[in-house]
Amino acid sequence: MKALASRWVTGALLCAALFVAACAQTGQPEAPSRADLSLEVLRPKKDARPVAEPGKCWQSDVTPLVIETVSEQVMVQQERLGADGSLLQPAAFRTETHQRIVQEREEVWFRSPCPEDMTVEFIATVQRALKARGFYLLPLTGVLDAPTREAIHRFQTERGLDSPTLSLAAARELGIVATDLDQL
Numbered sequence: 001m002k003a004l005a006s007r008w009v010t011g012a013l014l015c016a017a018l019f020v021a022a023c024a025q026t027g028q029p030e031a032p033s034r035a036d037l038s039l040e041v042l043r044p045k046k047d048a049r050p051v052a053e054p055g056k057c058w059q060s061d062v063t064p065l066v067i068e069t070v071s072e073q074v075m076v077q078q079e080r081l082g083a084d085g086s087l088l089q090p091a092a093f094r095t096e097t098h099q100r101i102v103q104e105r106e107e108v109w110f111r112s113p114c115p116e117d118m119t120v121e122f123i124a125t126v127q128r129a130l131k132a133r134g135f136y137l138l139p140l141t142g143v144l145d146a147p148t149r150e151a152i153h154r155f156q157t158e159r160g161l162d163s164p165t166l167s168l169a170a171a172r173e174l175g176i177v178a179t180d181l182d183q184l
Helices: 002-023 120-132 146-157 168-174
Strands: 057-063 066-077 087-089 092-103 106-112
Touching (some): 106 168, 120 146, 120 168
Antiparallel strands (some): 057 106, 066 092
């Protein structure tokens, strides 16, 4: 009888250990990474445009000129010390400021939903997707107005495309157009 009770206790402990192990978290799933929309941007030479194919639409935009202003303190006169080490005259400085171009302005091209696809329902879906991610805060109108373009711009800028025009890659990331895998 004692051996049976011992086996029962051992079995119960083993089941409890397996239950606890099964309930223990093995790690959190990682959130999907953000798409880098800049990877789909074309920077053609002057007056070159992407070749339009049936059912594939392109948009162009101009990236902003980015200028960096740097100010620094430059010593014009060193401090003067007395024979005993006391400060006779402090050092004198002047501020020099200069600018440099970090990024030139340039025309870029990217795939976008075609104009015939930009229906009231599609724009409302864009607004809904942006609203779900905290980029669009107004009521859904289905109109591609200034607040909608601003929300698109904020969404895309975080992902490497500085444009208020909806790119096809951004629409894919928002889950509102088919991806290449969906078309298989």
